Amino acid sequence: MKTIKKLFLFTVFAITTIGFAQETITNESVVQMVELGFDDYMIIDKINTSDVKFDASISALGEMKNAGVSSEILSLIMEKSKQNTKSKTGIYFTDASGEDKLVQPSVFSGANSNAVAQKLVSGLINSKQKAQLPKTQSNNIIRQSQPEFTFIFDPSVTEVDNMQNNQGSDSGIFNWWFRMASNPNEFVLVKLTVKEKKNLREVITGKESWITSSSGIDPKYALNFAIEEIEGNKFKVTPDSLEPGEYCFIYQGQVPQGRDNQSVFDFSIQ
Template sequence: MKTLKKILLLLALMSAALGSAQETITNESVIQMVELGFDDYMIIDKINTSNVKFDASISALGELKKAGVSSEILSLIMDKSKQNTKSKTGIYYTDASGQDKLIQPSVFSGSNSNAVAQKLVSGLINSKQKAQLPKTQSNNVIRQSQPEFMFIFDPSVTEVDNMQNNQGSDAGIFNWWFRMASNPNEFVLVKLTVKEKKNLREVITGKESWITSSSGIDPKYALNFSIEEVEGNKFKVTPAPLEPGEYCFIYQGAIPQGRDNQSVFDFSIQ
């Protein structure tokens, strides 16, 4: 019996240790500790010995300040936030479980044009160039109408460096969008048209008539979003409320030599 009790006690201690190791300290956790009367040194020690997920945007820091969080703790939160975002370039959203999820780029599977229809009416309408994505729904499912996205760029590589870098380095090959760009203004947010019968999603990427031609996303299709700088290379992006459907962020900035822009960062609102 004593042996059984020892085993149960050991299992309980291991479970407690595991739970402690997996605990994540957030802005709300810090506010809660302040409201409970924890001393600064206790809060600092807790932050330094735990996993953390802090929002260090100006508005979030303001809320912490209003809650009575000291300048020393605010400074630590800002430092921890910088450490967490280092080398994690890309676009992130928070999934239903509260975890940050990276949106991997999806590659266009094909293109379509109604140039034939244009010729039939002697150029009276524009020929629309459309890029297509496979499947009718993104793998990135977000169950809220106004999600927050985190854009993280690489501040260590300049635009000139990228333009000169043709091949052979991380800056030119992997996730180059976030090394070329410096802020979310170089991306546009658009709603994708779902084609159920063809099992695909598509977006208009250019127009052409017998007089003029244009490429890129028409500004009238671009959806509004707000941008808040969190750190020098980290931005919180919040779109206007979105109705259920398929969406994507498309890079519209300069393209480095040897690269193409045949990928988008897609997500589904449900």
């Protein structure tokens, strides 16, 4: 009877393997195999011979444990999560097709409003520094009000290793934000103001008067987001519910010598 059961499971495993052949093994795939009654050694073999994309956050591991996934398999998932497709530094979101998409940095131009009026009245009027992005909509379109982002940092990599993101067209300026920063708290999330007539999006990045000046995003405009550490250099970032509109993450940490923080990581909620 035991031999018949093993033969049955092997047959189901072979059929399921064909079904999984064209896809990456995920948390859901593992739970499905557990529910089908596969032995641990069969699931482990499948994980070790497949492309994987695991969520090894505490909440995800807890859900899998409650679904009956063994500690041995959970340990393997934690190890394999370091080899996920999303291995390069940057900010990622999951698009409508379920694919992980990198949020490329968008270069902004600067503008100074009220500058002329400020001079005419001896600086009594504040002027505002603004970051302006071309077009009224981001190329990164997200069709859910509470998306999940993945931030991946790696302060150990070199510039040669980390050339996948360029700032603008200058190939000498690399993806330094995720080497300087160590967690998402060094970024701020803001909603962009859309200027239809000017065909642009903008956000206030500083204020100046004849007495004082300030730079950076005013805290009252910063939007809340939750952070969950997946592993040492990888974090899950979930904003509070976002209404339709244009948004961006802006780096607010230390800028290395020779670099200009002239980019934001923008996206559109629809």
